[in-house]
Amino acid sequence: MLREFDLLNYAIDWPELVHAVIAIGVSLAIAALVHRLVFSVACRLADRTETPVDGLVLERLRSPTRWAATAIALAMAAEVDAWAAWIWSSVGSLAVPALLGWIAYSLVKAFAAALEYRAEISTNIAAARSRRTRIAILSRTATFLVVFLTVGLVLFQLPGVKQVGATLLASAGLAALAVGAAAQPALKSLIAGLQMAITEPLRLGDMVVIDGHTGRVEDIRMSFVVVRMWDERAAIVPTSRFLDNTFENWSRASELLTGPVYLHLDPAAEVGPIRAEFERFLAEQPAWDGRTGKLLMTEARAGSVELRMAVSAATISDLFELRAAVREHMLDWLRRAQPAALLHSSVTTGSS
Structure with missing residues (x-):
């Protein structure tokens, strides 16, 4: 194939060569001018x-x-x-599918970026997460298909690849079985990713608990999901586990959650003053959203009682900090106001 580009195999007709250079140069200049003019007008309209x-x-x-x-x-x-015409016949068959694939790839990335921008400026957090998740998964799927088809079209313009294709078609039955078996994991991941985008059991930014890992969904790929935990570790979870197994999604509809704070006290503890102090302290906390604030005795045993203080907040991080603040304050208040209510255990060690 490269022999066609060896100039020594041709008798050069200089007038024709000059004519070709002028024709190609004029065409390229006109194309560059039209492209610049069109994009200049389009950019002015976009501004x-x-x-x-x-x-x-x-x-x-x-x-x-x-x-x-x-x-x-x-x-x-x-x-x-x-x-x-000779130059175009040599490169045109490869350039056309490559350029069409590049344009399609750029369109996918452009519309994905545009939709991502609209999702970022949305005031509805849940809807924005849903949109970002679908954009991420569907844009990656479309990108994969565009690249796959483009590479296939370019390769099939090469004579050697055409011969290989004809050989494979002769044994289409065995080839189909082999390709199907080899592509099964990739197809499973592709289908799982599309199912994730359509059903949306989780979205980017959701707080999830799966396989003992608790964290935010940082990225969703076709084959795996990245869950970023509070200590900045990343758990890589296969996408199929979210479709085949049960997991917790703490922010499926919104981040409004209610969390408990437990106190295990002596049965002699006076619940009334404890409840009053809990309600007073909770009302002063800016993280409390006012939805839930109750203290109940949820367990009574021979040597202890269990008090559950339920609090709520607008976000998961606010709830975590609110629970920690309530726990710390109530224990400090009990040490000062009702020290007898605290359980004390003694540890004895025997001498050997």
Whole structure:
């Protein structure tokens, strides 16, 4: 195939070569001018819009459309010049599918960025998470399909690959079984990712508990989900586990949660003053959202009683800090106001 590009195999006709250079140069200049003019007008129109979404799309499309204009210019020159036609016949079969794939890839990324921007400015946190999750999964799926089809179209323009394809078609039955068996994990991950995007059992930013790991969903891929825990460790969980197993999602609809704080006290403890102090302290906390604030005796045993203080907050992080503050204050208050209510255990060690 490379012999076609060896100039020593050809008798160069200099007038024709000059004509080809002029034809190609004029075509490229016109294409560059038209591309620059079109994008200049488009950018001016995009600047007048209220959001930068149009600008994001144009920036993603600037490079692939410039090269597409170059390819169109070369194809136009090939209509009037034999040398240009020879060059275009050599590279056109590879350039066309590659450029179409590049444009499709840029469109997917551009629209994903535009939708991501709209999700970020949304005031509805739950809806924004839902939209971001679908954007992430569907854009990756579309990107994979575009790249796969583009590479396939480019490769099948090569004579050697065509021969391999013909050989495979001769044994299509065995080839289908082999490819199906090899691609089963990839297809399973692809289907799991699409199912995750459609059903949305979890979304980006959700607080989940699975396999003993508690953390925020940081990223959702086709084959795995990244859960970032409070100590900044990352748990890599297969996507199929969220579809095949039970897990907890603490922020499925919203982050409004109620959490308990337990106190195990002596049966002689006076519950009334404890409840009054709990309600007084809770009312002063800015993290409390006012939905839930109750103290109940949930257990009474021979040597102890259990008091459950239920509190609520608008976010999961606020709830965690509120529970810690209530626990610390109530124990400190009990040490000062009702020291007899605290349980004391003695540890004795025998001498050997």
